[in-house]
Structure formats: structure tokens, C-alpha cells
Amino acid sequence: MMVLNVTAVPAGLRGDLGKWLTEISPGVFVGNPSARIRDLLWQRTTELCKDGRALLIFSTNNEQGMEFRTHRHDWEPVDFDGITLMMRPDKSSKHEKNPRRTGWSTARNLRRKQRR
Template sequence: MPTMTVLATTAVPDHVRGALTRWMIEPAPGLYVGTLSARVRDELWSVVSASIGPGAAVLLHPEANEQGFTLHTAGERRRIPIDFDGLTLVAFRPQDEDPPNPPATTPTNPPPDPD
């Protein structure tokens, strides 16, 4: 039975976006929504996850569990889904620390003294 499926993408190749728009609508950039059978959904997800490149994707669809949905991810993301006693929670990966500020430099040729 077809169910509503939501797929969000970030920086995926154009051919992946084209494949998704054959089956789903794109109401906002990178956000795809459609009513898909489990077979079509699984085939689309295998295409997306196999060719994600430097991008990322998240798939949500109904599931018979406490939350009523399941979540799949592909690619590098700061948010990581974690199973916690049957519930999917989202953990945040720490941000990379910025490199320290370079020390202040002094001019190599200071202006001559006025006296």
C-alpha cells in the first residue's frame, strides 16, 4: 500500500534530483514528498544512498512503531540518528573547532621617527 514519503537532500548530484522528481514533487529546494509503494521507496533510497557523493539525505516514512515513522540517513551530517530503547533520537556531532586567530603582526618597515 502506498504511503507518504518525505526525502530531504543537501548537495546531491543533478541526476539524483532528476530521478527523485520522476516519482515525487519538490515543494522546496532539496525537499521531496510523494506517495510511494515500499518497493519504489526502497529503490529510490538505494539510488540516492549509493550516489550521494559529498551531499547528504534523510528519508522519512510511516512505520509500525511507537513514533509512527522511521528515519534513514546517508552522507555526512552533523545530526546523527540514534536508537534509544526503540525511539529514534537525534544527537549532534560537535562542531569542528575554528583554528586559533593568527598573532598580530607588526609592520616590517616602521615609519621613520620625526626627529
Template sequence: MANMTIIATTAIPGHLRGALTRWMTEPMPGLYVGTLSARVRTELWSAVAATINDGAALLLHPDDNEQGFTLHTAGQRRRTPIDLDGLTLIALNPSEPEPAADHPRGDPPA
């Protein structure tokens, strides 16, 4: 049975955008929405993960679990999904080191 599938991308190659728009609608740049079978979803995600290069992508689709969905990620990203007792949570991985403790907001010293 086909289910609603969402793929969100940043900085992906043009040929990958073309492949995604053959099967899905792009309502805003980098966001693809469609009703796909599990087989098509798997094949598209394999293509995304294999050609992501320096970009990033997230796949979200319905699943039979507590949250009602599953998500997958590929490429370089700041947010990493982690499993906590069967629930998927998002851990932030800052791209820059934390500011010094005496400057909590990263403000320059006076």
C-alpha cells in the same frame, strides 16, 4: 499500500534530483514529497545512498512503531540518528571543536 514519503537532500547531483522528481514532488529545493509503495521507496533510497557523493539525504516514512515513522540517513551530516530503547533520537555532531571552557560562546578573549 502506498504511504507518504519525505526525502530531504543537500548538495546532490543533478541526475539524482531528476530521478527523485520522476516519482515525487519538490515543493522547495532539496525537499521531495510523495506517496510511494515500499518497493519504489526502497529502490529510490538505494539510488540516493549510492550516488550521494559529498551531499546528504534523509528519508522519512510511516512505520509501525512507537513514533509512527522511521528515518534513514545517507552522506555526510551533522546530525546522526541514534536508537534509544526503540525511539529514534538525533545526536548533534559538531563540525567544529567546542570552544575553550573559558570562552563558552566562542567569543574572542578580551
């Protein structure tokens, strides 16, 4: 069993996926293809995705009984001792890249110069 969730992808890709899988909701495809077909569909999805995003979840023989693959997603699958978890991006790291400026604003400095 596999579930493929695509967002903001070309209509041609959705039509192509519809040949092999059933679209149960806009952008959500479900099916039970073989592992070979699943890998070919994933490869085709990542090639044709352009600026869109894709998330693949499929059943496999491991402790969780499933595996994840992502393409251009904010959340990343991370392996913790054989268990795959989805890791959210750390929002605090974004603030470290663009530190907050301190001091007076440019507009305040211009107004102060005009008063003099």
C-alpha cells in the same frame, strides 16, 4: 508518506527523484510510494549522492509512527528503547582530538631571537 531532503547533490539525481516524488522546495521531495520503491529510491540516492547529503523520513508502524535514515549527515539517528532520536555531534570531542597548544607562538619566538 515519505519526505526526502537532499543537499548538494547532482541535478540528475534530483531529476530522477522527481519522477517518483513531488519536489515542494529545492531539495525537498514528498510522496507516498510503496516500501519497495522507497527502498530503491533510497539506494539510488545514496549511490548517486557523491559529496551531498540525504535525509529520509517515512511513516511506519511503530511507537513514533515514523523512521529516519541518513547519509553523510552530522546528526545520527539513535535508538533509545524503541524511540529513535537524532543525536547531534559532540563538539567537545573535536577539541579533544586537536588539543590546544600551550606556550609561546612561533612568531613570538622568532621576534625574540631577532632582538638578541
